[in-house]
Amino acid sequence: MPPIRTSRGSKKPPPEGFEDIEDTLLEFANKMKDAENASHDGKKKYEMVWPVFQITHQRSRYIYELYYEKEAIGKPLYDWLLKNGYADAMLIAKWKKQGYEKLCCLRCIQTKETNFRSTCICRVPKEQLKENQDIQCVSCGCRGCASGD
Amino acid sequence: MADPPARPPVALPPLAPGWTEHKAPSGHAYYYNKETKSSTYVRPVANPQPSFFAASAPPAHGTHPTLGADANLDLFNPVAAIYSAQRNQQQQRSQYRDPRQRQWTHVAPPQQQPFRGGMGGGRGGFSGSRRQPEDRPKHRHDIPNCAPWVLVKTKLGRRFVWNRDTNESFWKFPADVMKGVVEFDRVERERRERRERSEASDEGEDDTMADIEADLAATEENIEQAIVEVDGEEGMGDESEYEEVEVTDDEGEDAGQPSKRQRTEEPTEDQPMEMGEDDMAWQLAQLEDMEADFGEEDEEEGLPLTEEDCKALFKELLDDLGINPYTPWEKTLDSGTLYEDERYKALPNMKARKECFNEWARDKIQFLKEQKAKMPRPDPKVEYLSLLSRLATPNLYWPEFRRKFKKEPEMKDAKLSDKEKEKLYRDHIKRLGMKPSELKSDLSALLKAQPLAALNRDSTLDTLPPSVSGDLRFISLPGATRDALVETYISTLPPAPEGAAKSAEEEAEVAKRRAERERREWALAERERRVREEKRKQEREMAYGKGRLRDNEEELHRALRVGKDGLRAQLDE
Numbered sequence: 001m002p003p004i005r006t007s008r009g010s011k012k013p014p015p016e017g018f019e020d021i022e023d024t025l026l027e028f029a030n031k032m033k034d035a036e037n038a039s040h041d042g043k044k045k046y047e048m049v050w051p052v053f054q055i056t057h058q059r060s061r062y063i064y065e066l067y068y069e070k071e072a073i074g075k076p077l078y079d080w081l082l083k084n085g086y087a088d089a090m091l092i093a094k095w096k097k098q099g100y101e102k103l104c105c106l107r108c109i110q111t112k113e114t115n116f117r118s119t120c121i122c123r124v125p126k127e128q129l130k131e132n133q134d135i136q137c138v139s140c141g142c143r144g145c146a147s148g149d
Numbered sequence: 150m151a152d153p154p155a156r157p158p159v160a161l162p163p164l165a166p167g168w169t170e171h172k173a174p175s176g177h178a179y180y181y182n183k184e185t186k187s188s189t190y191v192r193p194v195a196n197p198q199p200s201f202f203a204a205s206a207p208p209a210h211g212t213h214p215t216l217g218a219d220a221n222l223d224l225f226n227p228v229a230a231i232y233s234a235q236r237n238q239q240q241q242r243s244q245y246r247d248p249r250q251r252q253w254t255h256v257a258p259p260q261q262q263p264f265r266g267g268m269g270g271g272r273g274g275f276s277g278s279r280r281q282p283e284d285r286p287k288h289r290h291d292i293p294n295c296a297p298w299v300l301v302k303t304k305l306g307r308r309f310v311w312n313r314d315t316n317e318s319f320w321k322f323p324a325d326v327m328k329g330v331v332e333f334d335r336v337e338r339e340r341r342e343r344r345e346r347s348e349a350s351d352e353g354e355d356d357t358m359a360d361i362e363a364d365l366a367a368t369e370e371n372i373e374q375a376i377v378e379v380d381g382e383e384g385m386g387d388e389s390e391y392e393e394v395e396v397t398d399d400e401g402e403d404a405g406q407p408s409k410r411q412r413t414e415e416p417t418e419d420q421p422m423e424m425g426e427d428d429m430a431w432q433l434a435q436l437e438d439m440e441a442d443f444g445e446e447d448e449e450e451g452l453p454l455t456e457e458d459c460k461a462l463f464k465e466l467l468d469d470l471g472i473n474p475y476t477p478w479e480k481t482l483d484s485g486t487l488y489e490d491e492r493y494k495a496l497p498n499m500k501a502r503k504e505c506f507n508e509w510a511r512d513k514i515q516f517l518k519e520q521k522a523k524m525p526r527p528d529p530k531v532e533y534l535s536l537l538s539r540l541a542t543p544n545l546y547w548p549e550f551r552r553k554f555k556k557e558p559e560m561k562d563a564k565l566s567d568k569e570k571e572k573l574y575r576d577h578i579k580r581l582g583m584k585p586s587e588l589k590s591d592l593s594a595l596l597k598a599q600p601l602a603a604l605n606r607d608s609t610l611d612t613l614p615p616s617v618s619g620d621l622r623f624i625s626l627p628g629a630t631r632d633a634l635v636e637t638y639i640s641t642l643p644p645a646p647e648g649a650a651k652s653a654e655e656e657a658e659v660a661k662r663r664a665e666r667e668r669r670e671w672a673l674a675e676r677e678r679r680v681r682e683e684k685r686k687q688e689r690e691m692a693y694g695k696g697r698l699r700d701n702e703e704e705l706h707r708a709l710r711v712g713k714d715g716l717r718a719q720l721d722e
Contacts, residue, residue, distance in 0.1 A: 013564065020475045023473075023475075065507075066475070069511070070507065072474070072475065072511070072514040072518075
């Protein structure tokens, strides 16, 4: 029986330039492991996944910036990273759209999951919130990711 | 421009016999009678004295009153006498000013200030509120390269040095400090010159040229003066030992601000330490006050830091710390190395810093990419082959070898595919069984095939071209025999063809960049210094205000406590 090849466990070696960002990615992986294994004592159920969302966001952002803003990595490496799950392609796709430049996670714009077909509170611009209203969204712990902020 | 020696005082009435004239540290003349052991500020006039120079014979040593004694004089001097003494002295001072300075007649002679309190407050009795117009510290400057020493200019324009650590002060500059002071003067003058030039840029070119020449001359003279400075000093009743007090005379001043400084032909005492410790404290408090009042004048200098400069400074900081341009900004911040540098504060806020970082990282990565493209790409085969030459034996099959050494970085390297690795391994094992003579001839064939540019007399065993070290024929022979063979072959080769040296243009470019960088760093340091000074000044001002309040209170107390002692003393006389 042939070995099962998943896109995740791609055997292809990373393209040129991977050595430069390898350390940072490894750090993100370690952080992620720590977040996954962190104790959940005294945390709310939804709070437990916040760090995971945050690290995913950071890592995706890192790769997004390397490719689109600093132009530090090439197309092959970028594709390889997306394919191997280092960044969230769907999230990056949203960042390219106007008004979603700082989007924290995909769940926060998933209107179908809310009662009133609305987006998350973190998508509301600061000036439309009340004075000194401190928010932190349920899905990823975002404190506000509207483009105008 | 050597300063002319002091003029003898003009026709003061001669002193009565037995009286000698002295100078108090504050610059006042006072008169001392050795027989009666009394001293006074009022000039004791002898009616038929022949020579007036006799009065100004050098005073006897050891009889100089300190300021404290000076204060005691106040007790029996009537107030009017003080005023007359004062007038007297101002007269004198205007006479002592040399002619060059006399032309600035708008320079006000030091006026009697209303009573300013101080920390020391060592003045006795009721005379506290009637201070003499004494010399007091006015400006304080740091001396470059003489860290604890501070140059203090007094109100009368004299200068002394003060050691901040040991709290010593000298009129006579110690030798090492002297160098610093000369340097300081030079810098001062240059700065002034620059400012003047920027002010009067519309003036003719030759004006500035003349300025420069004058300054050059001034510099020379200053140095001369610093070395030998002996003024003829007749009629003044003091040894000219302290003339080094005036180490330099800033000529450049005459164009810009009128100098408040005068030559100090007024005699000083012949002890190096002219002021007592407590007086020192008081004077320094005064200095602080004065600096608060007058310090603003010379605050505006320093190179302006433009936005680009700030950015460049920050980028240089990033360069210097060797930060990896591939790391995200947050991580760079978290590492905490950035904060410790002054240049971190060149940019005003985090947003600007982040932008700057991104810009820098972008450029840096581009630069690194270009460099990498220029560098010859390392052949993965070379390292793999060196591993083979170390570890491969005919006793191991490829799968065994791979399993055994899979932890080696060369084996993990993904650039060389597994198929290629296997092929190389098998070939190498096969060649290990061949005869040495064959191997030798193979190696010499390989070496001969190399072009002269790649392999020549300058190359060593460590710098063999990859076309040699990445070839199976190179590693087949055991290391020792191979190295000897290669070395002998290299020694027969002619030297390399002419390589392109670094062009002069590139070097100039590098030098220019370095100069730019130095300038920016200096400007930043200057800015820091100014901010610090401002801060210090504020603090001092506050401290001084407090001290003054305290003093006032004390004075009130004293005034309340006044008894009949003063009156009695007068009567007893």
